[in-house]
Amino acid sequence: MMKKRTAILISGRGSNMQALVTAMQEPGFPAEPCVVISNRPEALGLSWAAERGIPAIAIDHRQFANRMAFEARLHQTLLDHNVELICLAGFMRLLTGGFVDRWRDRLMNIHPSLLPAFPGLDTHQRALDAGALIVGCSVHFVRTEMDSGPILAQAAIGVLPGDTAETLAARVLEAEHQIYPLALRLVASGAVRIDNESVLFDAPVVVDKPLVVPRLAATH
């Protein structure tokens, strides 16, 4: 089996990167980590990756005159490592349409909401303010519009009494660590097609037990 060469882009600790790398170490996983890139040289995730023998590269966006110059270097670095798939994992730079289009349907992101609800920043606080009792996370192919694009996987969790944006973020993060590897596995295995911006799975889809769970919880 040819494993898909996968880059992971981070800006910080990279907890989703760790979940992806750990999953890719499983025998038979159809992708392998070939490079980790951070736009922040001080990102803790860089040393975590380097310690595991994964090329870990800082491309400091502040060293570039503009977004295009930064992305040109980023793109060249990806080509240098023969990257086939990219996973954004807490990468805190917006990518331009030029970059996104070049990696169309090979560039994934994870967002801590049940998209299309609550795109953008501060998602957990906005969900709490809206009184949502069920929240979650989404893995999606990246399009130019922020936090949009065909959805590959989602997980739902319940809001608990006393939850704050911080406690909710921590629990949703656990779910992120579960679904991002699942989505990468599907994409890397070639089971996914995009048709009219909808995700089609050629392979049989594993469907968990029914997810009907009434959920009663205080939001604050």
Next chain:
Amino acid sequence: MMKKRTAILISGRGSNMQALVTAMQEPGFPAEPCVVISNRPEALGLSWAAERGIPAIAIDHRQFANRMAFEARLHQTLLDHNVELICLAGFMRLLTGGFVDRWRDRLMNIHPSLLPAFPGLDTHQRALDAGALIVGCSVHFVRTEMDSGPILAQAAIGVLPGDTAETLAARVLEAEHQIYPLALRLVASGAVRIDNESVLFDAPVVVDKPLVVPRLAATH
């Protein structure tokens, strides 16, 4: 125990009405059905209720000069039956601010989406079109703005391969039948307070097992 006298407003078959009435027949349930009202005389739910000894009344909105006159009759009918709580169950008339305000925090609705996502009509098709893999339903107190108001309960279900708006609606409806009685029980038992448009539960909240369920499914 004084059971809360509960009206159910329908426009058709009233499957959520049936779920509510069935739940209220359980010993110790803190609410009882005291009247079922339909704005359509031909609604099948009326005879279902009447057969069970529940006063079933048609108030045909077409017989009234305007919305205010219709709602005045509706309001008087509710007073005549000493109604304390109202559950909208597929009631297909928009209610004005005047009526809504008079029944504030005593008037509930169920909507087939994970609010605040997808308010309004055609919710399942719109969720499919957005590529959502997790959808659901919400019970909420009614405010003047359609499908808004403090959320009392939600349930999430996964989209399955081949789902259409119709198949999805059918599965979400099963979840609706579960959470509407749960929400009514909480409200009728006095466990719910509204603070700054957020729902607070004074009684301990029963929290089901963690709802973290990665969900991978084709949307079409």
